[in-house]
Amino acid sequence: MAKQKNIGISVKKEDDLPEWYEQVCLKSELVEFSTVKGCMVIKPRGYDIWDSIQNYFNKNIIEKTGCKNAYFPLFVPESFFKKESKHAEGFNPEVAWIDKEVTKEGERLAIRPTSETIIYDSYSRWIQSYRDLPLKINQWCNVVRWETQQTKLFIRSREFLWQEGHCVYETKEECNNETLQYIKLYEKLCKELLAIPVLVGIKTEKEKFAGAEYTSTIEGIMPDGKALQMGTSHNLGQKFAKAFNINFLGKDEKLQIPWQNSWGLSTRLIGGVVMTHSDNKGLVLPPKLAKNKLVIIPILFDDTKEEVLKKANEIKQELDMFNPILDDHDGHSPGWKYSEWELKGIPLRIEIGPKDLEKEHVVIVKRNTGEKQFVKFEDIKKQVSILLTEIHNELYDKAKNNLKEKIVTVDTWDEFVKEIKNKKVVRCAWCGDTECELLIKDKTNGVTSRCEPFNYDKKEIENKFCPHCGKEAKQIMYFSKSY
Amino acid sequence: MAKQKNIGISVKKEDDLPEWYEQVCLKSELVEFSTVKGCMVIKPRGYDIWDSIQNYFNKNIIEKTGCKNAYFPLFVPESFFKKESKHAEGFNPEVAWIDKEVTKEGERLAIRPTSETIIYDSYSRWIQSYRDLPLKINQWCNVVRWETQQTKLFIRSREFLWQEGHCVYETKEECNNETLQYIKLYEKLCKELLAIPVLVGIKTEKEKFAGAEYTSTIEGIMPDGKALQMGTSHNLGQKFAKAFNINFLGKDEKLQIPWQNSWGLSTRLIGGVVMTHSDNKGLVLPPKLAKNKLVIIPILFDDTKEEVLKKANEIKQELDMFNPILDDHDGHSPGWKYSEWELKGIPLRIEIGPKDLEKEHVVIVKRNTGEKQFVKFEDIKKQVSILLTEIHNELYDKAKNNLKEKIVTVDTWDEFVKEIKNKKVVRCAWCGDTECELLIKDKTNGVTSRCEPFNYDKKEIENKFCPHCGKEAKQIMYFSKSY
Numbered sequence: 001m002a003k004q005k006n007i008g009i010s011v012k013k014e015d016d017l018p019e020w021y022e023q024v025c026l027k028s029e030l031v032e033f034s035t036v037k038g039c040m041v042i043k044p045r046g047y048d049i050w051d052s053i054q055n056y057f058n059k060n061i062i063e064k065t066g067c068k069n070a071y072f073p074l075f076v077p078e079s080f081f082k083k084e085s086k087h088a089e090g091f092n093p094e095v096a097w098i099d100k101e102v103t104k105e106g107e108r109l110a111i112r113p114t115s116e117t118i119i120y121d122s123y124s125r126w127i128q129s130y131r132d133l134p135l136k137i138n139q140w141c142n143v144v145r146w147e148t149q150q151t152k153l154f155i156r157s158r159e160f161l162w163q164e165g166h167c168v169y170e171t172k173e174e175c176n177n178e179t180l181q182y183i184k185l186y187e188k189l190c191k192e193l194l195a196i197p198v199l200v201g202i203k204t205e206k207e208k209f210a211g212a213e214y215t216s217t218i219e220g221i222m223p224d225g226k227a228l229q230m231g232t233s234h235n236l237g238q239k240f241a242k243a244f245n246i247n248f249l250g251k252d253e254k255l256q257i258p259w260q261n262s263w264g265l266s267t268r269l270i271g272g273v274v275m276t277h278s279d280n281k282g283l284v285l286p287p288k289l290a291k292n293k294l295v296i297i298p299i300l301f302d303d304t305k306e307e308v309l310k311k312a313n314e315i316k317q318e319l320d321m322f323n324p325i326l327d328d329h330d331g332h333s334p335g336w337k338y339s340e341w342e343l344k345g346i347p348l349r350i351e352i353g354p355k356d357l358e359k360e361h362v363v364i365v366k367r368n369t370g371e372k373q374f375v376k377f378e379d380i381k382k383q384v385s386i387l388l389t390e391i392h393n394e395l396y397d398k399a400k401n402n403l404k405e406k407i408v409t410v411d412t413w414d415e416f417v418k419e420i421k422n423k424k425v426v427r428c429a430w431c432g433d434t435e436c437e438l439l440i441k442d443k444t445n446g447v448t449s450r451c452e453p454f455n456y457d458k459k460e461i462e463n464k465f466c467p468h469c470g471k472e473a474k475q476i477m478y479f480s481k482s483y
Numbered sequence: 484m485a486k487q488k489n490i491g492i493s494v495k496k497e498d499d500l501p502e503w504y505e506q507v508c509l510k511s512e513l514v515e516f517s518t519v520k521g522c523m524v525i526k527p528r529g530y531d532i533w534d535s536i537q538n539y540f541n542k543n544i545i546e547k548t549g550c551k552n553a554y555f556p557l558f559v560p561e562s563f564f565k566k567e568s569k570h571a572e573g574f575n576p577e578v579a580w581i582d583k584e585v586t587k588e589g590e591r592l593a594i595r596p597t598s599e600t601i602i603y604d605s606y607s608r609w610i611q612s613y614r615d616l617p618l619k620i621n622q623w624c625n626v627v628r629w630e631t632q633q634t635k636l637f638i639r640s641r642e643f644l645w646q647e648g649h650c651v652y653e654t655k656e657e658c659n660n661e662t663l664q665y666i667k668l669y670e671k672l673c674k675e676l677l678a679i680p681v682l683v684g685i686k687t688e689k690e691k692f693a694g695a696e697y698t699s700t701i702e703g704i705m706p707d708g709k710a711l712q713m714g715t716s717h718n719l720g721q722k723f724a725k726a727f728n729i730n731f732l733g734k735d736e737k738l739q740i741p742w743q744n745s746w747g748l749s750t751r752l753i754g755g756v757v758m759t760h761s762d763n764k765g766l767v768l769p770p771k772l773a774k775n776k777l778v779i780i781p782i783l784f785d786d787t788k789e790e791v792l793k794k795a796n797e798i799k800q801e802l803d804m805f806n807p808i809l810d811d812h813d814g815h816s817p818g819w820k821y822s823e824w825e826l827k828g829i830p831l832r833i834e835i836g837p838k839d840l841e842k843e844h845v846v847i848v849k850r851n852t853g854e855k856q857f858v859k860f861e862d863i864k865k866q867v868s869i870l871l872t873e874i875h876n877e878l879y880d881k882a883k884n885n886l887k888e889k890i891v892t893v894d895t896w897d898e899f900v901k902e903i904k905n906k907k908v909v910r911c912a913w914c915g916d917t918e919c920e921l922l923i924k925d926k927t928n929g930v931t932s933r934c935e936p937f938n939y940d941k942k943e944i945e946n947k948f949c950p951h952c953g954k955e956a957k958q959i960m961y962f963s964k965s966y
Contacts, residue, residue, distance in 0.1 A: 071524070071530055
């Protein structure tokens, strides 16, 4: 009964999102704060989600695009960083350095905050001829950024897990196409696996990756109207190739400089999933992310216990492909168990008691809606499949509606300010000036540009003016607060 | 043609094992030295092997023993290390520390050389009651040990990848049984996946893990008679539980201290595989480790090219489950291609030319023996399966014979010294004294105890005396040089 104290989320999502979010993460046992400041411990339930993401990614992105997984060192010599000056400048404040007395090499070593420089040092040896291109490598690893802002589970911590893809191409065009291909594959992953719709587009000069030509991004919009950057794909042009002396003998037998991109997503996605789908009962997981897709809870009375358990076990066997949990422990009531597994985000619950046995059916309950239905014994397997797909689609559609509702198009500065206060994402025609961007951030307590969407109708900016500075509009831009 | 210069191993395994080993690792493109001193880059072909090991491990060890994967921080506060004094003492010389000016916490942070302390800090919060036990967690991660000895690809580097399992039990007996269960599962992995036979047993007091009650080990014996420690499972007793305040309310409603073990294996295994099985043509891989189990090489002439390629493609389709490579590139002769794929360790080669087409067969060549056979079109798939199993068994049997041939039982110090000079592993009845062990190491230029085997006949030590110090024998011990 000691456990009962801990169970249940004590604040409402709509009342206090940050506190609610932390409680869901902790109480559904995905993650905890480590004693080591700024770090998290990803517990087995959280790691299962990361495992699902990795499996999807390896199958649908790495293999399909002809990438290979590899592993590069954790340590980056300070001199490598400095080879691409803007890159060094952008990352410098966040780098954790190893003591010189340890390295004994006269130079400090960074713990990788990202691996462009250490990987491209290898590439300069690997790439000799056009026959070596395209070179497409991905790495799954931990990275460290010495954040000074408050730790937010999955969303901001000093160490996190991610994948980073690093490709090299013969031509500018191929590089550009593939940079955008990867961001579109990220968007697809969000839709198909996480059930999260995202804004997709290009970052401003100010917000792009340090050292990139441009950065494309996917941005989830959380319930508080803040954006969560969920993945980026950077077109690096020839900047790093020049800095790291990567060149190749072209088909024309002349020495050429190749084109590069890099792209990454991280355990931050798990935070996005929790915040987007979960509710006041706890975690809601899109079924494809859930390791255990259902829990079977037998309703036990002394005189019928044996038959009910027998049938529950049969059902468990039959549903083996969904990795079911059978919660037949004594000592807790069915109601207590319902709450427990709702808190932990199991997508479907199957209830079976003596009356159900008589009627040859079970009750199936959907975690996301609480909707109940009676399902005949012979239809269970088929119906579970149908319901899991249904849950995925419902979660996606709900999130999609929320996203639509969050985005407001504005023309004037008054509207801009008002809608941000209303926790909206603002969409407007904009001048595109970095100076204007900085002023907007200052005046709004931290609103930043999110991205210029792909493929909008250029008529939208005709004869329009920047709502902030009044200059001629050059592009459509999303603005919002962000994580 | 530029590539041709690099191809082929230029020294023989029997003449210069270290140079041969390095060339096989580098030229088969498994790994390279990083510019960062002491670190390696695991290239895609090397990472594929690690991936096979991880997949086997997750399926056959983690899932089967009820473990869960999780992830703990890279950083370990210095104060955690010091809580278990022998542990701190054992690891201190090898630890890479983060600058205090980075941590700003008044204490240094270690980059994990192993994770007992950081994990058990979490366990002290997770474990409250006997209901929380056994707790069985595994972590896949990178670890760092600031080695000052020369880097040896896969075998010794400052950073490597590994898994570390950390379990907590209610009783001493359960802990002991499971500690030994894990080392036996490691032995099985070596046999079933790596085709490597190992010595299994218990380390001496001197050689055990810093902070453990005892360490069990698997030791591969390399062609030069040096042992390679390939995995260890440590019984930690209650030492760490006491140091980290891990306790639980027992079934008797009293506060109790639990029992713990930890066990790990690393990318070092890949080095063991290369050294054990490969030959003067290059890499030989046990089929279960090979991502591409076969390569199809069509013999192309202008007038029959089209038919031969058509059939080669059909065969590729049919053998899809073996992830075949079809090497139909122009510009290299079949002979050149044979050497290339032999170097890279593809287990089977299928040759098909116009004459084979007429006779409706292919030639299949085994990488390990060079043995050729004609196989009728309709039998290819079945025969490939048979041959892959055959290769695995042949590699294992050959390694097993080598192991037997390497082990020599001795009674006297003269024999001991002579057999070590003959590059043998010495098996003898031994006194068990640490002082004697240290002297043996001194006098033999580095020979160390490897392990006391499980389950030998105690009669073997009756009336026997230590070949070195002449004291009464207490146990059987293996001695050898080691990596």
